[in-house]
Amino acid sequence: MDVVNSILQNDIQKKDTHKSTVVNKDTEIETDLGTLLALDYNALDLKALKSQPEEYLRSLTRDNVQILINKIWELPVERVDEVTVAKLPKQEFILPRARQIPKAKLLTKWQQFAKEKGIKTKRKSKSKVKWDEELQKWIPTFGYKRNKAIEQKEWLVELNNEGKAAENPFADAKAAKEERKSKNELQRLRNIAKAKNIKIPKVGLPTKEHFADSQQLSQAMTIARTSTASLGKFQDRLPKEKDAKGIAKQVPGMKRKAEEVPRNLQEEKKRNTNLADNILKSNTKILREDFSVPKTKPAKAEKSKKKGKKAAKAKGIKKPKAGKGERNMRRKVGGRKRR
Amino acid sequence: MKRLTEEKTKLVLEKLTKYIGTNVKLLLDRPDGVYCFRERKGRVYYVSEKILSLASMVNPDKLTSIGTCFGKFTKSGKFRLHITALYHLAPYVQHKIWVKPSAEQQFLYGHHISKSGLSRITENTPQYQGVVIFSTNNIPLGFGVTAKSTMDCKYADPMATICFHQADIGEYIRSEDSLI
Secondary structure, eight states: OHHHHHHHHHHHHHHTTTTOSOOOOSSOOEEETTTTEEEOOSOOOHHHHHHOHHHHHHHHHHHHHHHHHHHHHHSOEEEETTEEEEOOOOOOSOOOOSSOOOOOOOOOHHHHHHHHHTOOOOOOOOOSEEEETTTTEEEESSSHHHHHHHHHHTSOOOOOOSTTTTSOHHHHHHHHHHHHHHHHHHHHHHHHHHHTTOOOOSSSOOOTTTSOOHHHHHHHHHHHHTOSTTTTTTOOOOTTOOOOTTOTTTSTTOOOOOOOOOSSHHHHHHHHHHHHHHHHHOSSOSSOOOOOOOOOOOOOOOOOSOHHHHHHHGGGTSOOOOOTTOOOSSSOOOSOOOO | OEEOOHHHHHHHHHHHHHHHGGGHHHHHSOTTSOEEEEEETTEEEEEEHHHHHHHTTSOTTTOOOOSEEEEEEOTTSOEEEOGGGHHHHTTTOSSEEEEOHHHHHHHHTTOOEEGGGEEEEOTTOOTTOEEEEEOTTSOEEEEEEESSOHHHHHHSOTTSEEEEEEEETTHHHHTHHHHO
C-alpha cells in the first residue's frame, strides 16, 4: 500500500509541480546558505531548452530556489516580532574578487624618514577652531576668518634692526609664506613623481627632456629616416607616417610648406597685430629682468671609495697604461712587464 | 620691396616691444591709414599705404629708400634698430633717460652713459631694458639699453655705466653712407 500511495503522490506532484515543495534532482545540488548560493550540476534538457527556453529556464530556476528555501527552513527558526527569522551560517563558498587588490600607497619622503627615525607626530583630532588668548575669541585654523584674525593680531610689528628699517616686514612675511607654499608644492610633486617612477632632475625643475612628447618622437623618427646616404629617399614610410613639423631647416631635402601670403594690406595688418598680441601675451620674457636663476650642477657619478680598485677593475676594458707620471709603488699597474 | 615673412615680422616686433612695450600696437593700428613693414636688401622700412602705392611706380633698382628705415637684419639673422627709427620710438617709449647737457656730446660721439652724465631716469626701470635717451630739454638723442636698474643707479659710483649706447643722432653724420 505504501508503495502505491507514494507512487500516487508522486504522480499528483508531477502534474502540479508549482505547488509542491519537494523537488527531485538526479544529482543533489550544492548549496551554500551563508551566501544564499545554489550550484546545479545537472545536465540541461537540451530539447526543452531549444523549444521553450524561457519557460524551461524559469521552471529550473524555480526548482533550485525551492531547494535553497527548503534548506533554510531546516535551520533553527526563531520568531522575532511576528516575523520568522533564521540565522544563516557562515559562508563556505569563497567569492572571487572582481578587481585587483589596491596597492599600498608609497610613503612620502618625510613619512619614510619619520618611520626610519621613529618620529611620531602628535596627531590629535584636529579641531576646526582654536582659542586665542590674545583676542579672547575662537579662531578657525584656516580660511579668511583666520587671516582676518591674524591681521588684527599683528597690526604692528616691532623693528629691532636699524639697518633693515627700510624693508617692509609685512611684505617679507608674505613673501616667506609664498616661498614655503611653493616649496611644499614642489615637494608634493616630487613625491608623486617618485611614487609613479618618473625621472626628474635632482636639482631644479624638469625640462622637456624629462617629459618627451609625441612631437619629439615624430621629429626623431623623421630625422632617423632621412639619415641615410640618400637622405631617406629609398626608405619606406610607415602607414600614415608624416614628416615632423618645424624641422625642415635642419633636415636636408625636406620641403618647407610655403607660408600663406596675406592678400592685401588689411590682411597683413591683421596678421601683424595678431603677432604683436602673441608676443605681448607670450610667457617667454623678452625683457631680461634681474631675477636670480638657480644654478644647477650636473649630477656627478658616485665616487668609488678607492681609486686603486677602480683602476684594477678597468683593466679588461681600457688599454693598460703606465703610471701617468706618478710614481706609486703600491699601485698595481697593468701593461707589459719590463725587465 | 618684399613683405616680411611671419618669422621676420616677429623678430622686428619683438625688438620694438623691448623699447615701447604694449605701445607697439599703436604703430600697427594707426588712425591715419594703414602702415606696414617692407624689406629691401635686408633693410626694414615702415611705410604708409599711400607712399607704398606711389613707390610702386619707381624702378626698384633705383629706389634708395622708402618710408622710414627701421633697421636691418644682420647676417646672423638678428634684427638691429637704426637711429632712423627714433622718430617713431620716442613718443611711445615707456622708459626714458635724460642726460645732462655736459654729457650730451659724449653720448652723441657714441659713448655709453655713465652715472655722472645721468640727469634723470624713469622710475622702476629694470636692468637691460630698452630706453630712449633725451636731452634735458626733451629732444630725443638716441637709444640704448640700461646697464643698471633705477634702484641700482642710486648706489652706483659716478663712473659706472648706466646705459649702453646703441644708436644716437650723431650717426647721421658719422655713418652717413651705411645708414641706408
